[in-house]
Amino acid sequence: MRTSPTGRQLRLGVELRKLRELAGLTATQAGQLLGVKQNQISNTEAGRIGVSAERVRTLAYHYKCGDPALVQALSDMTTDRRRGWWEQYRELLPRPLLDLAELEHHARSLCASTTARVPGLLQTREYALEVFRQAVTALSPPDIEQRLSFRIKRQAILYREDNPTPYEAIVHEAALRMKVGGATVTRRQLQHLLDMSDRDHITLRAITFDVGAYPGSGQSIYYAYGPVPALDTVQLDQSHGVGFLDAETELRKYRMLFERINAVALSPEQTRDLVHKLIHEL
Known part of the structure; x- marks a missing residue:
């Protein structure tokens, strides 16, 4: 058992x-x-x-x-019994992080909406390192290194030669402008976003300050699409850690929320123009 x-x-x-x-x-x-x-x-x-x-x-x-x-x-879901790469972290990291990596690995596609940080799967190593250094609960250097390596390995689903996972990121202008780690780190992070958005399976869209308040603006939301809608999952960053939602009422709520978020976001082309502008301002 x-x-x-x-x-x-x-x-x-x-x-x-x-x-x-x-x-x-x-x-x-x-x-x-x-x-x-x-x-x-x-x-x-x-x-x-x-x-x-x-x-x-x-x-x-x-x-x-x-x-x-x-x-x-x-x-x-019963047939794939291989141990995923995340299992090597089972005694090192909180279990919800391992569940998140497993969820991403099996997802048909992913969509993230963030307001204060670049989404984890699109973060550079330098940017992610600074994020972990600024954690509310201070992390030891070994803990930071474990979380950093874990985050970078999660990104492998975007680089697979065969069937990379389709990924959409909707990022608020505040997250794009925030100088995490200083101007140099931020410039490299913004350029990385441009480079990643060149890939056919990755869509980058921004929400500008001009939009003002909009549905979902107060939280980061991560939606993992399963093989059928009933197996979709919502992941939320909560004060006590990572949380997952899979009740049908919650899934319907967040599908509708993403529709409303998409309605106020810039197009991918407009987003690239904004990111280029921000790079030149640094």
Whole structure:
């Protein structure tokens, strides 16, 4: 039995529980349908024990799930049991950071909206180093180095030769103008944004001060698109750490929020012009 299931294993269990509850079945009733004890259903839903693709399809049949795309996506979640690169950090970094890397690795596409910092996947090493140095809770040099190397490794999904992850960043002008690490570091960071936005799978858009207040302006939001909408995930930076949302009502809320954010953002071409202007002002 697993003592520390990953975020992906937990999510699979959560989705199976949602299907069971939609079917109006208790864990005991579900176990009777499959000829297993109630605690096996409960442990599966808690991610404590693994489940095969065949068992997922059997559960979906008994739960009368009429969404074949969702059933297939859930079945696919059972097949990749390789240990990801992030596992080497399991005893070194908070578990939510590992779950974030796992989420990014499997995401169909990603969208980030930030107001005070350049998104982590687009940060240069120098910029990220300064961000970690300014953490509210002071980090030791070894802790900073671990977090820095972890962040850089997360960025690998944008550099894959085959199927790099589509990525959209919506960055407020305040984050672009903030001199994190001084003028030189900021200039290199802005140039890096331009270089990354040249890639076909990366879209960079800015929101200017002229827009004023807009929906979602008070927080950084990260939206990971799954193989089907029901498996999307929202990640928020919270005062107590990294938080994840996957309830359908929350997903609908943040999809709508991103639509409204996109409506006030500059086009990619206008954003590049703004970034060039900011570089020349430094």
